Amino acid sequence: MARGRVPVGRIAVVVALVVAAYAIVRGTAAPRWKTLQPGLEFGTFRGEPYCRRGSSQIALLRLDPGKVELRVFHCSLQPDHRPLTPLEWQRRLGATAVFNAGQYYPDLSYMGVLVCGGKVVSSRAHPGFRAALVASPATGGPAARVLDLERTSIESERLRWREVAQSFMLFDRDGSPRVRRSEQVANRTAVAEDRRGRIVVATTEGGYTLWEFARVLERSPLGLTHAMSMDGGREAELCVRTEGFRYASFARWEDAEQGAAPLPAVVAVSGR
Numbered sequence: 330m331a332r333g334r335v336p337v338g339r340i341a342v343v344v345a346l347v348v349a350a351y352a353i354v355r356g357t358a359a360p361r362w363k364t365l366q367p368g369l370e371f372g373t374f375r376g377e378p379y380c381r382r383g384s385s386q387i388a389l390l391r392l393d394p395g396k397v398e399l400r401v402f403h404c405s406l407q408p409d410h411r412p413l414t415p416l417e418w419q420r421r422l423g424a425t426a427v428f429n430a431g432q433y434y435p436d437l438s439y440m441g442v443l444v445c446g447g448k449v450v451s452s453r454a455h456p457g458f459r460a461a462l463v464a465s466p467a468t469g470g471p472a473a474r475v476l477d478l479e480r481t482s483i484e485s486e487r488l489r490w491r492e493v494a495q496s497f498m499l500f501d502r503d504g505s506p507r508v509r510r511s512e513q514v515a516n517r518t519a520v521a522e523d524r525r526g527r528i529v530v531a532t533t534e535g536g537y538t539l540w541e542f543a544r545v546l547e548r549s550p551l552g553l554t555h556a557m558s559m560d561g562g563r564e565a566e567l568c569v570r571t572e573g574f575r576y577a578s579f580a581r582w583e584d585a586e587q588g589a590a591p592l593p594a595v596v597a598v599s600g601r
Contacts, residue, residue: 359550360389365571366600368396369425376537376545381514383535387545388567388578390426390530390598391523394472398601399464399528401430401492403443403450404593412437412591415568415577422597426569428530429518430594431458431496432560437593441495442487454483459507460498460557462520462596465491475522475557477501494596499543499556506547508539508558516565516580517542520596521556529553530598532567534578563590 360372372389379385392399402422404412419427432440441455446465464473467489476486477498487493498507499519514536521529529551533542539558546556559565562580566589569576579589 362391363574365425365569365574366397368393369598369600371569371574371576374549374551376533376535376542379537379541379545380533380535381537381541383516386534388532388534388569388576389551390428390567390569391551392528392530392598394464394474394526394528396601397425398599399462399473399492400597400599401443401445401462401464401494402595402597403430403439403445404437405450406445406448412593413595414589414591415566415579415595416589418592418595418597419568419570422599424597424599425571426530426567426598427595428532428567428598429560429564429592430462430494430596433593439594442483442493443495443594444487444491444493447491449487452487455495458495458497461486461493461495462557462559463490463493467491471526473528475520475528475555477555494559494594496557496559499539499558500547502555504547506540506543508543510540511538514538515561516563516578517561518559518565518567519546519556520559521546521551521553523552524554525552530567531556532565532578559596564592566590566592 360374362370362372370391376385415427439451441458443451459478461476500506518532565580567578
């Protein structure tokens with residue numbers, strides 16, 4: 330009789346391994362891209378098995394800086410001087426897409442260097458933030474970049490660009506994480522460059538730790554060379570609107586009744 334027993338325990342282990350492998354493959358499957366306008370695409374992919382809470386889906390904007398314009402805005406330069414929800418920012422600016430810029434203090438002042446259309450909103454560099462999203466160069470070269478401030482200085486770079494938003498690196502060109510492991514789970518927004526020099530914006534619908542989000546992006550099929558983090562938590566928001574297409578993520582997995590968080594600083598994406 331013993332020889333006729335089914336090894337249930339071993340079968341369960343094999344099934345669990347197969348399910349885990351399927352989840353990883355599914356999570357790293359290449360996204361299907363939808364062209365929204367010349368130089369701008371939208372896609373999604375899943376971050377299993379790293380998502381800790383809520384939906385594992387990650388929304389993506391991939392843009393060609395030569396065909397699409399990136400601009401940085403802060404509420405202090407607006408007529409009413411108040412933070413706006415992403416939808417309000419989008420309507421006011423007439424932008425195709427809007428996502429949250431870097432972190433800020435309780436008085437809404439920006440943490441780090443912030444330059445909006447050539448106007449310096451914050452000139453004080455944050456010593457712990459070693460990355461910057463930059464656009465609209467004063468001279469020639471790529472129209473937008475993600476800078477690793479371990480390789481260059483923010484003091485010299487901010488004079489070369491009309492749009493600057495300083496924050497911190499997620500992973501560098503060596504594929505090394507530039508954030509520590511922790512158990513802090515939150516929605517996340519990141520901005521990266523791929524091997525073709527395109528800018529990729531990634532906003533999660535669910536909660537990830539920073540270290541695990543860095544791993545998801547670095548190991549994804551997106552061909553990213555390096556990435557920086559923008560603000561997280563409720564402020565990790567993305568709105569996209571074109572004729573015939575709409576998408577919005579407002580970081581609602583923690584409290585669905587909260588609605589969209591007002592943002593003092595955003596990055597807007599528009600056609601040239």
